[in-house]
Amino acid sequence: MEGFDTPILLITYKRLDTTEKVVARIAKLKPANLYIYSNAPNPLKSDDEEKVITVRKMIEEKIDWPCNIKKFYRTEHVSAGVSISSAITWFFENVEEGIILEDDILASLSFFEFAKELLKLYKDDESVWHIGGNSYNPYKMRSPYYFSAYPHIWGWATWRRAWKNYKFHLDDIDREIFFENINDLFLTNSEKKFWIDFYEDYFKVQEKTTWDYQWTCRMWYNKGLAILPRENLITNIGFEEGATHTSDTNSWLAHLKANETEIPKRKEQIKQNKKADLFASRKAFFIRSTGRKMLSDIKKILISPLK
Numbered sequence: 001m002e003g004f005d006t007p008i009l010l011i012t013y014k015r016l017d018t019t020e021k022v023v024a025r026i027a028k029l030k031p032a033n034l035y036i037y038s039n040a041p042n043p044l045k046s047d048d049e050e051k052v053i054t055v056r057k058m059i060e061e062k063i064d065w066p067c068n069i070k071k072f073y074r075t076e077h078v079s080a081g082v083s084i085s086s087a088i089t090w091f092f093e094n095v096e097e098g099i100i101l102e103d104d105i106l107a108s109l110s111f112f113e114f115a116k117e118l119l120k121l122y123k124d125d126e127s128v129w130h131i132g133g134n135s136y137n138p139y140k141m142r143s144p145y146y147f148s149a150y151p152h153i154w155g156w157a158t159w160r161r162a163w164k165n166y167k168f169h170l171d172d173i174d175r176e177i178f179f180e181n182i183n184d185l186f187l188t189n190s191e192k193k194f195w196i197d198f199y200e201d202y203f204k205v206q207e208k209t210t211w212d213y214q215w216t217c218r219m220w221y222n223k224g225l226a227i228l229p230r231e232n233l234i235t236n237i238g239f240e241e242g243a244t245h246t247s248d249t250n251s252w253l254a255h256l257k258a259n260e261t262e263i264p265k266r267k268e269q270i271k272q273n274k275k276a277d278l279f280a281s282r283k284a285f286f287i288r289s290t291g292r293k294m295l296s297d298i299k300k301i302l303i304s305p306l307k
Helices: 016-029 048-062 080-094 109-121 175-185 189-202 212-221 274-285 295-302
Strands: 008-012 033-038 068-073 097-102 105-107 128-132 145-148 156-159 225-229 234-236
Touching: 008 016, 008 048, 008 080, 016 048, 016 105, 016 109, 033 048, 033 080, 068 080, 080 097, 097 105, 097 109, 105 109, 109 128, 109 156, 109 225, 128 212, 145 274, 175 189, 175 212, 189 212, 189 274
Parallel strands: 008 033, 008 097, 033 068, 128 225
Antiparallel strands: 097 156, 105 234, 128 156, 145 225
16 A cells, blocks of 8 residues: 555644544655644633644654655644634645544554545545545445535545535525525425424524534535545544544444445445435434434534544
């Protein structure tokens, strides 16, 4: 795998333990092009500066292979949603396609080849927006991947041509069209109602702390689909008490195994697997009833991005 030629973006902040493991996994690939993003220390937290500097230094010391490195080290702290989305925008100002990892995402080695091949295969298919590494699929499938409405973001890849549609704010979304698209995406009324209710409330949130629900909104608004693997290829190693989005160490999501996978060799018919998405709706988002869920009732989802 030496000289892996698909660009990789690593988004970091101050978590040394998890970042070190992710960098060690990336080092096995020896990517030719590596983009490092780091948010600035939070001035309201006294120990932030030392932690951020330590992480940045560790990364630079661990990159010991020939590599084109580009760095975006912020000098002023921004919120998590702005931080991550701006990192991705910076990445695609420099590359046409690439893989995105956050500092607590440990991908299997075959995930990188999986993403690389699919980036090539679907480069010009504008209905495909996202290639994810997470999968909650319980079904046996012939192909190593399927098409989904859910753009899970624990290890993923995309193209500049898709990300150019991203906007942090959603003021320009025609809600009637958007909600019609949601009705077309899902099998059950409970799924449709859940996401329509969710976004009706989410549109009202003035200070958005997430970035990925905006990405999902843009994808659904434009009738895009995600590619997901037949089996899960990602482990989130960031579950710990005090974590921003992954503090529940007992969550089943904390124990997902990163599997190896067959590398795709051909294109498949672009058709959403709504049956697999129904399973994910129930398993990951607990969508079972048809009752209205206000923001206060789905707080866990709001603070835990689509992963």
